[in-house]
Amino acid sequence: MTDHDATARLAADLIRIDSRSSLSNLPVAERLEAELPGFAIERLDFTDANGVAKRCLVAHRGGPGGLALSGHMDTVPDTGWTDDPWSARVDDAGVLHGLGSVDMKGQVAACVIAARGLSADVPVTLLITTDEETTKEGARIIVEQSTLARDAKLAGIIVAEPTGLVPVRGHRAHIAFTAVASGVQAHSSLGIGRNANWALIPFLAEMKTIFETLRDDPAWHDAGYSPVFSDFNIIIDNHGTAVNVTVPVATARIKFRYSRGIDPSPILAAVQAAADRAGIALHMAREGTPPELPADHPLIALAVAASGRATATVPFGTDASELSVLAPCVILGPGTTATAHTPHECVALAELAEAVPLYRRLLTEGARGLA
Incomplete structure:
Protein backbone atom coordinates (compact mmCIF):
# COMPACT_ATOMS: atom_id res chain seq x y z
CA MET A 1 0.00 0.00 0.00
CA ARG A 172 -1.76 33.79 19.45
CA ALA A 173 -2.83 32.19 22.72
CA HIS A 174 -6.10 32.81 24.52
CA ILE A 175 -7.66 33.67 27.83
CA ALA A 176 -11.27 32.54 28.30
CA PHE A 177 -13.57 34.67 30.43
CA THR A 178 -16.91 33.37 31.73
CA ALA A 179 -19.12 36.05 33.27
CA VAL A 180 -22.29 34.93 35.06
CA ALA A 181 -25.11 37.20 36.24
CA SER A 182 -27.79 35.79 38.54
CA GLY A 183 -31.47 36.70 38.73
CA VAL A 184 -34.71 35.32 40.12
CA GLN A 185 -36.94 33.31 37.79
CA ALA A 186 -40.63 34.17 37.72
CA HIS A 187 -43.46 34.90 35.33
CA SER A 188 -42.33 38.20 33.85
CA SER A 189 -45.79 39.83 34.17
CA LEU A 190 -45.92 39.56 37.97
CA GLY A 191 -43.10 41.91 38.83
CA ILE A 192 -41.61 39.56 41.41
CA GLY A 193 -38.68 38.21 39.44
CA ARG A 194 -35.30 39.70 38.64
CA ASN A 195 -33.88 39.46 35.12
CA ALA A 196 -30.18 38.61 35.17
CA ASN A 197 -29.70 40.44 31.87
CA TRP A 198 -30.07 43.82 33.57
CA ALA A 199 -26.89 43.08 35.55
CA LEU A 200 -25.11 41.64 32.51
CA ILE A 201 -25.84 44.53 30.12
CA PRO A 202 -23.60 47.15 31.82
CA PHE A 203 -20.77 44.60 31.80
CA LEU A 204 -21.35 43.96 28.08
CA ALA A 205 -21.19 47.69 27.36
CA GLU A 206 -17.73 47.83 28.93
CA MET A 207 -16.68 44.74 26.97
CA LYS A 208 -17.69 46.54 23.76
CA THR A 209 -15.34 49.38 24.70
CA ILE A 210 -12.49 46.91 25.24
CA PHE A 211 -13.26 45.27 21.89
CA GLU A 212 -13.16 48.64 20.10
CA THR A 213 -9.93 49.64 21.84
CA LEU A 214 -8.19 46.41 20.81
CA ARG A 215 -9.37 46.83 17.23
CA ASP A 216 -8.86 50.57 16.74
CA ASP A 217 -5.98 51.69 18.99
CA PRO A 218 -2.55 51.13 17.34
CA ALA A 219 -0.99 50.85 20.79
CA TRP A 220 -2.72 47.45 21.06
CA HIS A 221 -1.72 46.23 17.59
CA ASP A 222 1.01 43.72 16.67
CA ALA A 223 2.27 44.36 13.14
CA GLY A 224 3.76 40.86 13.00
CA TYR A 225 0.27 39.33 12.73
CA SER A 226 -2.69 39.56 10.40
CA PRO A 227 -5.04 40.91 11.51
CA VAL A 228 -2.91 43.21 13.63
CA PHE A 229 -5.52 43.43 16.40
CA SER A 230 -6.27 40.85 19.07
CA ASP A 231 -9.46 38.79 18.90
CA PHE A 232 -12.05 39.58 21.59
CA ASN A 233 -15.08 37.44 20.71
CA ILE A 234 -18.19 37.22 22.87
CA ILE A 235 -21.03 34.69 23.11
CA ILE A 236 -24.17 35.41 25.19
CA ASP A 237 -26.42 32.71 26.64
CA ASN A 238 -29.74 32.88 28.53
CA HIS A 239 -29.81 29.08 28.71
CA GLY A 240 -33.12 28.64 26.89
CA THR A 241 -35.22 31.04 28.98
CA ALA A 242 -38.55 31.96 27.36
CA VAL A 243 -39.40 35.60 26.61
CA ASN A 244 -42.16 35.65 29.28
CA VAL A 245 -39.81 34.51 32.05
CA THR A 246 -37.34 36.65 34.01
CA VAL A 247 -33.90 35.27 33.24
CA PRO A 248 -32.41 33.39 36.23
CA VAL A 249 -28.89 33.04 34.74
CA ALA A 250 -27.23 35.06 32.01
CA THR A 251 -23.77 34.02 30.83
CA ALA A 252 -21.29 35.82 28.62
CA ARG A 253 -18.25 33.92 27.34
CA ILE A 254 -15.34 35.80 25.84
CA LYS A 255 -12.27 34.46 24.06
CA PHE A 256 -9.38 36.91 24.10
CA ARG A 257 -6.53 35.94 21.75
CA TYR A 258 -3.26 37.83 22.03
CA SER A 259 0.24 37.51 20.60
CA ARG A 260 3.52 37.46 22.49
CA GLY A 261 4.03 41.17 21.80
CA ILE A 262 0.84 42.13 23.66
CA ASP A 263 0.72 42.38 27.46
CA PRO A 264 -2.67 40.93 28.46
CA SER A 265 -2.54 42.17 32.07
CA PRO A 266 -4.42 45.47 31.51
CA ILE A 267 -7.20 43.60 29.68
CA LEU A 268 -7.53 41.07 32.49
CA ALA A 269 -7.72 43.89 35.02
CA ALA A 270 -10.29 45.80 32.98
CA VAL A 271 -12.57 42.78 32.56
CA GLN A 272 -12.37 41.96 36.26
CA ALA A 273 -13.11 45.56 37.26
CA ALA A 274 -16.14 45.66 34.94
CA ALA A 275 -17.46 42.42 36.47
CA ASP A 276 -16.99 43.83 39.97
CA ARG A 277 -18.88 47.02 39.07
CA ALA A 278 -21.74 45.00 37.57
CA GLY A 279 -21.86 42.63 40.55
CA ILE A 280 -21.42 39.50 38.47
CA ALA A 281 -19.18 36.45 38.90
CA LEU A 282 -16.16 36.14 36.63
CA HIS A 283 -13.97 33.11 35.92
CA MET A 284 -10.74 33.32 33.88
CA ALA A 285 -9.08 30.29 32.26
CA ARG A 286 -5.68 30.97 30.79
CA GLU A 287 -3.80 28.65 28.44
CA GLY A 288 -0.05 28.71 27.97
CA THR A 289 1.80 31.72 26.64
Whole structure:
Protein backbone atom coordinates (compact mmCIF):
# COMPACT_ATOMS: atom_id res chain seq x y z
CA MET A 1 0.00 0.00 0.00
CA THR A 2 1.36 3.43 -0.95
CA ASP A 3 1.74 6.24 1.57
CA HIS A 4 -1.07 8.05 -0.26
CA ASP A 5 -3.45 5.12 0.13
CA ALA A 6 -2.42 4.40 3.73
CA THR A 7 -2.93 8.04 4.75
CA ALA A 8 -6.30 8.21 3.00
CA ARG A 9 -7.47 4.97 4.61
CA LEU A 10 -6.45 5.98 8.12
CA ALA A 11 -7.82 9.51 7.79
CA ALA A 12 -11.19 8.13 6.66
CA ASP A 13 -11.26 5.63 9.51
CA LEU A 14 -10.58 8.39 12.04
CA ILE A 15 -13.27 10.68 10.61
CA ARG A 16 -15.86 7.90 10.88
CA ILE A 17 -15.30 7.83 14.65
CA ASP A 18 -17.23 10.63 16.33
CA SER A 19 -14.81 12.36 18.69
CA ARG A 20 -16.34 15.76 19.28
CA SER A 21 -14.73 17.28 22.36
CA SER A 22 -17.84 16.55 24.45
CA LEU A 23 -17.40 12.80 23.87
CA SER A 24 -14.79 10.22 24.83
CA ASN A 25 -11.93 9.93 22.36
CA LEU A 26 -10.90 6.44 23.48
CA PRO A 27 -12.07 4.76 20.24
CA VAL A 28 -9.86 7.09 18.18
CA ALA A 29 -6.91 6.53 20.51
CA GLU A 30 -7.31 2.77 20.22
CA ARG A 31 -7.51 2.98 16.42
CA LEU A 32 -4.30 5.01 16.30
CA GLU A 33 -2.44 2.72 18.67
CA ALA A 34 -3.23 -0.21 16.37
CA GLU A 35 -1.29 1.61 13.63
CA LEU A 36 1.93 1.80 15.66
CA PRO A 37 3.45 -1.67 16.08
CA GLY A 38 7.01 -1.52 17.36
CA PHE A 39 6.51 1.79 19.15
CA ALA A 40 6.63 2.24 22.89
CA ILE A 41 3.17 3.51 23.80
CA GLU A 42 2.22 5.62 26.78
CA ARG A 43 -1.51 6.00 27.51
CA LEU A 44 -2.35 9.06 29.57
CA ASP A 45 -5.94 8.63 30.72
CA PHE A 46 -7.92 11.35 32.44
CA THR A 47 -11.48 12.42 33.10
CA ASP A 48 -12.51 15.85 31.86
CA ALA A 49 -14.49 18.42 33.83
CA ASN A 50 -17.77 16.85 32.65
CA GLY A 51 -16.79 13.35 33.76
CA VAL A 52 -15.97 12.08 30.26
CA ALA A 53 -13.13 9.56 29.86
CA LYS A 54 -10.30 10.88 27.68
CA ARG A 55 -6.89 9.59 26.58
CA CYS A 56 -3.71 11.11 25.18
CA LEU A 57 -1.13 8.97 23.41
CA VAL A 58 2.63 9.36 23.40
CA ALA A 59 4.47 6.98 21.08
CA HIS A 60 8.23 6.69 20.66
CA ARG A 61 10.70 4.63 18.69
CA GLY A 62 14.49 4.88 18.68
CA GLY A 63 16.87 6.68 20.99
CA PRO A 64 16.60 10.14 22.52
CA GLY A 65 16.83 13.35 20.54
CA GLY A 66 15.22 14.44 17.32
CA LEU A 67 11.76 15.82 16.67
CA ALA A 68 8.17 14.97 17.55
CA LEU A 69 5.02 15.16 15.45
CA SER A 70 1.87 16.32 17.23
CA GLY A 71 -1.83 16.44 16.49
CA HIS A 72 -5.17 16.25 18.30
CA MET A 73 -7.97 13.69 18.16
CA ASP A 74 -10.99 15.82 19.10
CA THR A 75 -13.19 17.91 16.79
CA VAL A 76 -15.52 20.85 17.14
CA PRO A 77 -19.32 20.19 17.26
CA ASP A 78 -21.17 19.34 14.06
CA THR A 79 -22.94 22.73 13.95
CA GLY A 80 -24.63 23.46 10.62
CA TRP A 81 -23.91 20.13 8.93
CA THR A 82 -26.65 18.87 6.63
CA ASP A 83 -24.63 16.02 5.13
CA ASP A 84 -23.38 13.18 7.32
CA PRO A 85 -20.43 14.73 9.24
CA TRP A 86 -18.81 11.31 9.67
CA SER A 87 -19.20 9.97 6.12
CA ALA A 88 -15.51 10.40 5.17
CA ARG A 89 -16.75 10.82 1.59
CA VAL A 90 -14.12 11.22 -1.14
CA ASP A 91 -15.35 13.14 -4.16
CA ASP A 92 -14.26 12.79 -7.78
CA ALA A 93 -11.53 15.41 -7.28
CA GLY A 94 -9.90 13.36 -4.53
CA VAL A 95 -11.11 15.62 -1.73
CA LEU A 96 -11.93 14.02 1.63
CA HIS A 97 -15.04 15.41 3.34
CA GLY A 98 -16.12 15.14 6.97
CA LEU A 99 -15.88 16.60 10.44
CA GLY A 100 -12.22 16.62 11.42
CA SER A 101 -10.93 16.00 7.89
CA VAL A 102 -8.72 19.10 7.94
CA ASP A 103 -8.79 19.88 11.65
CA MET A 104 -7.10 17.60 12.13
CA LYS A 105 -7.64 13.87 11.66
CA GLY A 106 -6.18 14.01 8.18
CA GLN A 107 -3.00 15.53 9.56
CA VAL A 108 -2.83 13.00 12.42
CA ALA A 109 -3.05 10.22 9.83
CA ALA A 110 -0.19 11.80 7.84
CA CYS A 111 1.90 12.00 11.02
CA VAL A 112 1.34 8.35 11.88
CA ILE A 113 2.12 7.13 8.37
CA ALA A 114 5.23 9.32 8.23
CA ALA A 115 6.51 8.07 11.60
CA ARG A 116 5.74 4.44 10.88
CA GLY A 117 7.64 4.47 7.60
CA LEU A 118 10.82 6.03 8.94
CA SER A 119 14.07 4.12 9.10
CA ALA A 120 14.31 2.40 12.48
CA ASP A 121 17.51 4.25 13.32
CA VAL A 122 15.75 7.65 13.24
CA PRO A 123 14.25 8.60 16.61
CA VAL A 124 10.62 9.69 16.36
CA THR A 125 7.99 10.71 18.88
CA LEU A 126 4.26 11.22 18.44
CA LEU A 127 2.36 13.49 20.83
CA ILE A 128 -1.34 12.87 20.16
CA THR A 129 -3.58 15.05 22.32
CA THR A 130 -7.26 15.65 22.88
CA ASP A 131 -9.45 18.60 23.95
CA GLU A 132 -7.38 20.97 21.83
CA GLU A 133 -10.61 22.51 20.59
CA THR A 134 -11.75 23.34 24.14
CA THR A 135 -9.33 23.43 27.08
CA LYS A 136 -6.04 22.05 25.69
CA GLU A 137 -6.04 19.79 28.70
CA GLY A 138 -4.55 16.92 26.71
CA ALA A 139 -1.43 18.90 25.81
CA ARG A 140 -1.01 20.01 29.42
CA ILE A 141 -1.26 16.43 30.64
CA ILE A 142 1.45 15.32 28.20
CA VAL A 143 3.71 18.13 29.43
CA GLU A 144 3.05 17.35 33.09
CA GLN A 145 2.85 13.55 33.09
CA SER A 146 4.53 11.95 30.06
CA THR A 147 7.66 9.98 30.89
CA LEU A 148 8.21 9.06 27.24
CA ALA A 149 8.07 12.69 26.11
CA ARG A 150 10.50 13.76 28.83
CA ASP A 151 12.94 10.92 28.17
CA ALA A 152 12.87 11.63 24.42
CA LYS A 153 14.85 14.85 25.06
CA LEU A 154 13.16 16.49 22.08
CA ALA A 155 14.96 19.12 20.04
CA GLY A 156 11.69 20.36 18.59
CA ILE A 157 8.02 19.63 17.94
CA ILE A 158 6.12 19.85 14.65
CA VAL A 159 2.46 20.65 15.38
CA ALA A 160 0.69 19.44 12.26
CA GLU A 161 -2.23 21.86 12.13
CA PRO A 162 -3.27 22.96 8.61
CA THR A 163 -0.96 25.73 7.36
CA GLY A 164 -0.69 24.88 3.66
CA LEU A 165 2.72 23.39 4.59
CA VAL A 166 3.94 26.89 5.47
CA PRO A 167 6.21 26.81 8.55
CA VAL A 168 4.44 28.92 11.17
CA ARG A 169 6.81 30.30 13.79
CA GLY A 170 4.25 31.94 16.09
CA HIS A 171 0.59 32.29 16.92
CA ARG A 172 -1.76 33.79 19.45
CA ALA A 173 -2.83 32.19 22.72
CA HIS A 174 -6.10 32.81 24.52
CA ILE A 175 -7.66 33.67 27.83
CA ALA A 176 -11.27 32.54 28.30
CA PHE A 177 -13.57 34.67 30.43
CA THR A 178 -16.91 33.37 31.73
CA ALA A 179 -19.12 36.05 33.27
CA VAL A 180 -22.29 34.93 35.06
CA ALA A 181 -25.11 37.20 36.24
CA SER A 182 -27.79 35.79 38.54
CA GLY A 183 -31.47 36.70 38.73
CA VAL A 184 -34.71 35.32 40.12
CA GLN A 185 -36.94 33.31 37.79
CA ALA A 186 -40.63 34.17 37.72
CA HIS A 187 -43.46 34.90 35.33
CA SER A 188 -42.33 38.20 33.85
CA SER A 189 -45.79 39.83 34.17
CA LEU A 190 -45.92 39.56 37.97
CA GLY A 191 -43.10 41.91 38.83
CA ILE A 192 -41.61 39.56 41.41
CA GLY A 193 -38.68 38.21 39.44
CA ARG A 194 -35.30 39.70 38.64
CA ASN A 195 -33.88 39.46 35.12
CA ALA A 196 -30.18 38.61 35.17
CA ASN A 197 -29.70 40.44 31.87
CA TRP A 198 -30.07 43.82 33.57
CA ALA A 199 -26.89 43.08 35.55
CA LEU A 200 -25.11 41.64 32.51
CA ILE A 201 -25.84 44.53 30.12
CA PRO A 202 -23.60 47.15 31.82
CA PHE A 203 -20.77 44.60 31.80
CA LEU A 204 -21.35 43.96 28.08
CA ALA A 205 -21.19 47.69 27.36
CA GLU A 206 -17.73 47.83 28.93
CA MET A 207 -16.68 44.74 26.97
CA LYS A 208 -17.69 46.54 23.76
CA THR A 209 -15.34 49.38 24.70
CA ILE A 210 -12.49 46.91 25.24
CA PHE A 211 -13.26 45.27 21.89
CA GLU A 212 -13.16 48.64 20.10
CA THR A 213 -9.93 49.64 21.84
CA LEU A 214 -8.19 46.41 20.81
CA ARG A 215 -9.37 46.83 17.23
CA ASP A 216 -8.86 50.57 16.74
CA ASP A 217 -5.98 51.69 18.99
CA PRO A 218 -2.55 51.13 17.34
CA ALA A 219 -0.99 50.85 20.79
CA TRP A 220 -2.72 47.45 21.06
CA HIS A 221 -1.72 46.23 17.59
CA ASP A 222 1.01 43.72 16.67
CA ALA A 223 2.27 44.36 13.14
CA GLY A 224 3.76 40.86 13.00
CA TYR A 225 0.27 39.33 12.73
CA SER A 226 -2.69 39.56 10.40
CA PRO A 227 -5.04 40.91 11.51
CA VAL A 228 -2.91 43.21 13.63
CA PHE A 229 -5.52 43.43 16.40
CA SER A 230 -6.27 40.85 19.07
CA ASP A 231 -9.46 38.79 18.90
CA PHE A 232 -12.05 39.58 21.59
CA ASN A 233 -15.08 37.44 20.71
CA ILE A 234 -18.19 37.22 22.87
CA ILE A 235 -21.03 34.69 23.11
CA ILE A 236 -24.17 35.41 25.19
CA ASP A 237 -26.42 32.71 26.64
CA ASN A 238 -29.74 32.88 28.53
CA HIS A 239 -29.81 29.08 28.71
CA GLY A 240 -33.12 28.64 26.89
CA THR A 241 -35.22 31.04 28.98
CA ALA A 242 -38.55 31.96 27.36
CA VAL A 243 -39.40 35.60 26.61
CA ASN A 244 -42.16 35.65 29.28
CA VAL A 245 -39.81 34.51 32.05
CA THR A 246 -37.34 36.65 34.01
CA VAL A 247 -33.90 35.27 33.24
CA PRO A 248 -32.41 33.39 36.23
CA VAL A 249 -28.89 33.04 34.74
CA ALA A 250 -27.23 35.06 32.01
CA THR A 251 -23.77 34.02 30.83
CA ALA A 252 -21.29 35.82 28.62
CA ARG A 253 -18.25 33.92 27.34
CA ILE A 254 -15.34 35.80 25.84
CA LYS A 255 -12.27 34.46 24.06
CA PHE A 256 -9.38 36.91 24.10
CA ARG A 257 -6.53 35.94 21.75
CA TYR A 258 -3.26 37.83 22.03
CA SER A 259 0.24 37.51 20.60
CA ARG A 260 3.52 37.46 22.49
CA GLY A 261 4.03 41.17 21.80
CA ILE A 262 0.84 42.13 23.66
CA ASP A 263 0.72 42.38 27.46
CA PRO A 264 -2.67 40.93 28.46
CA SER A 265 -2.54 42.17 32.07
CA PRO A 266 -4.42 45.47 31.51
CA ILE A 267 -7.20 43.60 29.68
CA LEU A 268 -7.53 41.07 32.49
CA ALA A 269 -7.72 43.89 35.02
CA ALA A 270 -10.29 45.80 32.98
CA VAL A 271 -12.57 42.78 32.56
CA GLN A 272 -12.37 41.96 36.26
CA ALA A 273 -13.11 45.56 37.26
CA ALA A 274 -16.14 45.66 34.94
CA ALA A 275 -17.46 42.42 36.47
CA ASP A 276 -16.99 43.83 39.97
CA ARG A 277 -18.88 47.02 39.07
CA ALA A 278 -21.74 45.00 37.57
CA GLY A 279 -21.86 42.63 40.55
CA ILE A 280 -21.42 39.50 38.47
CA ALA A 281 -19.18 36.45 38.90
CA LEU A 282 -16.16 36.14 36.63
CA HIS A 283 -13.97 33.11 35.92
CA MET A 284 -10.74 33.32 33.88
CA ALA A 285 -9.08 30.29 32.26
CA ARG A 286 -5.68 30.97 30.79
CA GLU A 287 -3.80 28.65 28.44
CA GLY A 288 -0.05 28.71 27.97
CA THR A 289 1.80 31.72 26.64
CA PRO A 290 1.79 32.52 22.91
CA PRO A 291 4.53 30.50 21.20
CA GLU A 292 6.78 32.52 18.94
CA LEU A 293 10.22 31.65 17.61
CA PRO A 294 12.51 34.09 15.78
CA ALA A 295 12.67 33.63 12.03
CA ASP A 296 16.30 32.50 12.29
CA HIS A 297 15.68 29.84 14.94
CA PRO A 298 17.27 26.53 13.86
CA LEU A 299 13.91 24.69 13.90
CA ILE A 300 12.30 27.34 11.71
CA ALA A 301 15.33 27.40 9.39
CA LEU A 302 15.09 23.62 9.03
CA ALA A 303 11.36 23.77 8.24
CA VAL A 304 11.84 26.57 5.73
CA ALA A 305 14.62 24.70 3.93
CA ALA A 306 12.69 21.41 3.86
CA SER A 307 9.35 22.89 2.77
CA GLY A 308 10.66 25.53 0.40
CA ARG A 309 8.22 28.02 1.90
CA ALA A 310 8.86 31.21 3.88
CA THR A 311 7.87 31.30 7.54
CA ALA A 312 4.76 33.12 8.79
CA THR A 313 2.61 33.82 11.83
CA VAL A 314 -1.11 33.02 12.22
CA PRO A 315 -3.92 34.50 14.36
CA PHE A 316 -5.36 31.22 15.63
CA GLY A 317 -4.02 28.96 18.38
CA THR A 318 -2.79 25.37 18.67
CA ASP A 319 -1.41 22.96 21.26
CA ALA A 320 1.95 24.67 20.76
CA SER A 321 0.92 27.15 23.45
CA GLU A 322 1.25 24.25 25.92
CA LEU A 323 3.75 21.93 24.21
CA SER A 324 6.39 24.64 23.80
CA VAL A 325 7.26 23.98 27.46
CA LEU A 326 8.69 20.64 26.26
CA ALA A 327 10.57 21.90 23.20
CA PRO A 328 10.46 24.65 20.55
CA CYS A 329 7.47 24.28 18.23
CA VAL A 330 6.85 24.93 14.57
CA ILE A 331 3.30 24.62 13.22
CA LEU A 332 3.37 22.93 9.84
CA GLY A 333 0.68 20.84 8.19
CA PRO A 334 -1.20 20.14 4.96
CA GLY A 335 -4.49 21.77 4.08
CA THR A 336 -5.84 25.17 5.10
CA THR A 337 -8.20 26.47 7.76
CA ALA A 338 -10.57 27.82 5.08
CA THR A 339 -13.15 25.08 5.71
CA ALA A 340 -12.18 24.21 9.30
CA HIS A 341 -14.98 24.71 11.86
CA THR A 342 -17.55 24.86 9.04
CA PRO A 343 -20.19 22.39 7.79
CA HIS A 344 -18.12 21.99 4.59
CA GLU A 345 -14.87 20.76 6.13
CA CYS A 346 -12.63 18.98 3.68
CA VAL A 347 -9.03 18.38 2.63
CA ALA A 348 -7.40 17.16 -0.57
CA LEU A 349 -5.90 13.70 -0.15
CA ALA A 350 -2.98 14.74 -2.35
CA GLU A 351 -2.11 17.45 0.18
CA LEU A 352 -2.14 14.97 3.06
CA ALA A 353 0.10 12.63 1.07
CA GLU A 354 2.50 15.47 0.25
CA ALA A 355 3.10 15.99 3.97
CA VAL A 356 4.34 12.44 4.59
CA PRO A 357 7.75 12.69 2.86
CA LEU A 358 8.19 16.23 4.19
CA TYR A 359 7.69 15.03 7.77
CA ARG A 360 10.15 12.20 7.21
CA ARG A 361 12.71 14.62 5.86
CA LEU A 362 12.28 16.91 8.85
CA LEU A 363 12.49 14.03 11.32
CA THR A 364 15.61 12.67 9.66
CA GLU A 365 17.34 16.05 9.51
CA GLY A 366 16.22 16.90 13.03
CA ALA A 367 17.74 13.70 14.37
CA ARG A 368 21.13 14.87 13.10
CA GLY A 369 20.89 17.85 15.39
CA LEU A 370 19.72 21.42 15.05
CA ALA A 371 22.53 23.93 14.56
